[in-house]
Structure formats: structure tokens, C-alpha cells
Amino acid sequence: MPNTKPRVAIQGIRASFHEEAAFRYFGEDIDTVECNTFKETFEALKKGEADYVVMAIENSIAGSLLPNYTLLLNYNFPVVGEVYLPIQLHLMALPGVKFEDVKTAMSHPIAIRQCVDFFEGFPHIKVVESNDTAACAKRIRDEQLTDTVAIANTLAAKMYGLDILERRIESNKKNFTRFLILTTHENAGKVEPNKASLCFQVGNEVGALAKVLNILAEQNVNMSKIQSMPVLGKRNEYNFYVDVEWSEQKQYDNAIRQILKYTHNFNILGEYKRYEEVV
Numbered sequence: 001m002p003n004t005k006p007r008v009a010i011q012g013i014r015a016s017f018h019e020e021a022a023f024r025y026f027g028e029d030i031d032t033v034e035c036n037t038f039k040e041t042f043e044a045l046k047k048g049e050a051d052y053v054v055m056a057i058e059n060s061i062a063g064s065l066l067p068n069y070t071l072l073l074n075y076n077f078p079v080v081g082e083v084y085l086p087i088q089l090h091l092m093a094l095p096g097v098k099f100e101d102v103k104t105a106m107s108h109p110i111a112i113r114q115c116v117d118f119f120e121g122f123p124h125i126k127v128v129e130s131n132d133t134a135a136c137a138k139r140i141r142d143e144q145l146t147d148t149v150a151i152a153n154t155l156a157a158k159m160y161g162l163d164i165l166e167r168r169i170e171s172n173k174k175n176f177t178r179f180l181i182l183t184t185h186e187n188a189g190k191v192e193p194n195k196a197s198l199c200f201q202v203g204n205e206v207g208a209l210a211k212v213l214n215i216l217a218e219q220n221v222n223m224s225k226i227q228s229m230p231v232l233g234k235r236n237e238y239n240f241y242v243d244v245e246w247s248e249q250k251q252y253d254n255a256i257r258q259i260l261k262y263t264h265n266f267n268i269l270g271e272y273k274r275y276e277e278v279v
């Protein structure tokens, strides 16, 4: 029987938040393709080694992951979906290790930033940054580190055989990360979209961006996010990345048709279904 599981490239290793996000979107029956960098995930898609990429794009505490916006533009793979994941962080260690034994805590910088309040209470614990949360849990298991904890999710504790010493140590219990799902143009199926990610430039003149935003407003199209990034080597030139949502497809189509007249290097990065919380 052919392998029909989607192959999903993530930056990081199995049981990282990226895999958790992939599970949320595809279910757990997937083949995770572990990559060292975000660029490698796009290369895996390009070489046909993966069918999809799941990539973090913004975090409610750390903000936008700016280099990932540039990857979207450079590779031009369509965005076909999104997923929001609450980031719930636990302290985990080898079985038998007590909290009093802990000298070092390791995690991804985004995870660490969300736990600064917790560690203020334990200044003797050295907090060390690493590539991804799950890799920290794996390292503790592989190297049998008895004085080190990882800050990671429950998937990582289970997969790498660690015990959770302290649950939910994140400061903001409502923090989330938004991930985008990308695939190749051939692989992108047809959906009835209600959200799109756009990218464009406007002239450096009075009201240039306001014109675009007014068109969206007039067509009852909601802008859910705007992010600017300087165009490399060009003073006062920016790429604007804009996410929009609508309930009437016709109004979105009208808005796009008009916006095209007031922008340059206009790109639709993807049209997809807005993520709806499963309760």
C-alpha cells in the first residue's frame, strides 16, 4: 500500500511545538520531516522530500518572526492554512531528579521569554537557550543530565521519558503561536477561502497605504494583521504583509482588483480557511 501519510517538514525535532502544531492541523498520522532551520523546511518542500511545511510566523509575546516573512516571499510556496497553538510550558527532568537538584534549565528562546517570572524566583538556576524545546528534552535523556531541566510540552516529556516537575510555568496563560501551513502549487487543493495573506509595496507618498486600507474598509474586508519589512538596500521602501478576512468572496475580489491599481510587487501569498478554535 502506498504511503499516504502527509510528510510535514518542521524546524526542530519530533515533539517540538512545531510538531504539536502539525498534529493540530493534520491529526497525528503524519510523517514528520525534522529540519535544522526554517530554510531547510522550504528546501525539503522544493526537493520533494516533504509535502507540507508548518512554520511559526508570530507569537503573542515574542511578536512576528521576521525572517520567516522573507522566506514566504523568496520561495513563493502558497500558504494553504493556519493554526493557532496555546504554548503551555512545563519543567521536565529525568525520573528521580528533584527540583532542589536543578542547576540548569534549557529551552527555545521564545519559551524562555515566557517563563522569566518563574525563574526570577530561582536565580541560582542558569537558563540556557537552545534550538528547540524538544531537543532539550532529548538531550537530557541522551546525556542522562541529572542537574538539568527542559522547558517543553507534554509531548516531549512523554517521548523522551522525562517527568514533569512543575506544570504550566508560562507567565501568560493565554499566550499562543500562529503557524502557517505551506505546500507546493501542484499540491494545493481547492478550498472556499475566507482569509488571505498578501504582500505589496506602496509609493513613499502621502496617503499611499491609507488608500489601500480604505479600499479594504469600503469592501467590508477586515485586516487582521499588518507587518512591514524593509526592502533590502532601498531606503524608505517596505514590503507590507497584510492578512485579511471576509465573509463575502465578491467583496474580497473587488478589494483585490482595486488594490492592484495602488500597489506594486503585489503578491497573494495564499488564500485559505481561517483557523477556528476547536472546543
Ligand SMILES: O=C(O)C(=O)Cc1ccccc1
Binding pocket: 011, 012, 015, 016, 017, 018, 019, 056, 087, 108, 110, 111, 131, 132, 133, 134, 177
Ligand atoms: O522549540 C520548539 O518546540 C518550537 O517548535 C519553536 C517554538 C518554541 C516556542 C513557541 C513556539 C515555537
